[in-house]
Ligand code: ADP
């Protein structure tokens with residue numbers, strides 16, 4: 156990208172220097188792919204002084220010296236490796252990875268057992284790496300000291316050159332001036348300036364034109380005054396304020412019931428941070444990054460950068476650059492925003508810290524909340540974790556660990572004296588006994604829906620399952636239709652249209668197709684059972700089936716289905732929520748997409764179609780997830796002046812999780828769930844790592860598992876670590892997309908012991924087949 160001009164003194168640097176020997180400045184680089192270690196390269200003379208840590212460069216690899224991209228992770232004066240190759244060139248003149256982010260990436264690489272190059276890959280957005288949408292300008296600078304130029308000016312007769320040099324003497328030397336502008340102002344043509352560059356009088360470099368890129372991005376009004384805090388909020392705020400002022404690392408869990416005014420506290424803490432000349436980073440789950448959330452930040456602050464999946468590559472890149480230049484006081488974004496290149500960080504906020512979307516499900520399998528805590532430690536600043544249903548990990552940590560590091564703050568009441576929604580259970584067994592036919596919406600819920608709509612209020616219905624029916628099975632032989640490639644059953648999708656809300660055009664599924672939610676394979680619903688040839692039945696429930704029933708029961712109802720089938724893009728989702736906000740929709744029915752962060756004051760009824768759907772999953776966090784989901788969605792009701800009501804339909808009316816969720820009794824739930832976890836030594840009372848092995852061939856898979864188990868056992872023995880290993884054993888879903896899946900589980904009371912073993916297995920090459928072995932530290936999903 157750079158057009159380097161020759162210098163006047165070019166002949167002082169013999170071409171020999173480029174093929175120099177094994178000493179001299181050396182760059183240590185991490186490759187973006189393939190190799191789980193760093194490599195050393197000599198920095199050739201032509202690049203000397205320009206290569207910096209955090210830059211993206213090109214290096215030759217292998218016998219054929221194929222040029223590949225790599226990240227500079229260290230600079231040294233010499234290397235132990237003999238006969239080094241030369242670095243080929245600089246891919247991007249910017250230092251893309253700042254020192255604190257580099258330190259963070261190194262930690263991720265160690266903690267999550269991922270190659271540093273792979274980590275750095277996900278630290279920098281693709282749009283930034285590919286330099287999408289950025290403006291370049293040719294910047295001209297003087298190549299000589301002003302005194303030398305004066306000499307040249309006195310000697311030279313060329314009028315045009317004199318004009319260019321005189322003009323250049325007037326601009327700041329470092330800053331330079333854009334080529335065309337310079338030519339215009341000096342009354343010459345650009346080729347004249349280029350010729351002068353060839354003579355070594357000036358330099359011309361193609362550089363990113365930062366002002367051009369970011370000038371339009373400063374967004375937000377920043378005019379909205381702050382709210383008067385209530386007593387609980389004030390108490391929490393005062394505590395947090397003192398930590399922002401004092402600086403230093405601290406972890407602050409802000410546990411506040413839904414609608415208790417957590418966001419207002421974030422806003423005021425951030426205002427305090429900005430007032431001290433610092434900046435703030437805010438993480439929210441992608442799904443909660445609705446216009447509603449964004450508007451609240453933009454209303455309060457002037458320079459807000461928002462990073463979400465609805466951005467174009469150009470926008471993403473520009474926001475990133477704006478953040479990097481210090482042009483944003485607040486950055487709000489989803490998971491990967493934890494790597495935002497923000498200088499002068501003063502505070503980090505992680506909203507809905509319990510949300511499982513913070514965990515990345517491919518390498519590096521990091522948890523953004525935990526990475527954010529590490530970043531706060533590196534930057535030596537406070538971090539605030541907010542939730543109405545804290546993860547048991549953070550709850551235990553912040554309650555049990557002593558200050559000054561960890562703090563537990565609580566907002567036990569809703570703002571403005573609003574009551575939590577009144578809640579009730581509907582026993583679906585009883586419903587079945589009393590009514591003929593299949594009804595997914597109980598009489599009680601239907602009645603409440605009608606009265607809610609009649610009084611001009613709105614409702615939200617939650618069902619944590621997409622599709623029409625989660626089983627397609629034969630009522631004669633009893634066999635369900637399975638995915639051809641996974642050990643799962645196919646889900647039937649009747650249609651992809653969203654009723655009333657207007658369908659999304661990009662939908663890929665067609666009427667009457669079956670979909671596997673794991674490998675996304677589709678097939679047509681057969682008319683007859685492929686095994687016995689008799690008629691097929693549909694069984695179970697999904698959002699499409701509830702949609703159909705609702706349409707039948709209340710034909711005039713204006714409602715929309717919100718799930719990942721009906722909402723193909725961020726824009727679909729945005730516009731549906733906007734319609735709901737304007738009252739053009741009376742009900743939204745959806746999956747967990749609608750459970751988080753929405754604040755619609757006119758919603759007075761929340762119905763949970765099936766409180767049980769997550770409970771049956773073979774995952775030790777099933778109860779915790781169920782509790783979170785019910786509590787969160789219940790929190791959407793009654794946020795305005797009218798009281799809210801929550802109805803939970805269940806086949807398990809006595810289940811303690813459902814009961815405590817209904818009462819929104821987090822403390823009660825946490826106490827009993829923690830007790831249960833402690834008894835069988837599950838997280839947070841132990842730490843876990845999981846190896847997931849996959850292969851198309853079952854025999855190969857077994858071999859792979861045995862080898863890895865042997866290496867792991869050897870590592871445990873050799874390091875004398877208190878780590879227990881289980882497996883290899885089949886995963887709960889034994890096959891996905893044609894790959895058989897086995898797992899090995901490691902557990903220990905101490906995270907460090909796990910780290911030592913993981914490092915040892917890694918050094919022994921245990922993870923070298925990256926396509927077959929996935930390492931998941933602190934796993935969140937156990938399927
Ligand atoms: P949470 O994030 O805990 O769910 P929010 O911050 O969204 O709660 O607050 C819920 C609603 O209450 C919002 O509409 C917010 O503007 C309002 N609110 C917050 N703090 C106050 C306050 N001190 N007085 C009045 N209204 C408030």
Ligand code: ZN
Nearest residue numbers: 638641671674
């Ligand atoms: Zn499948």
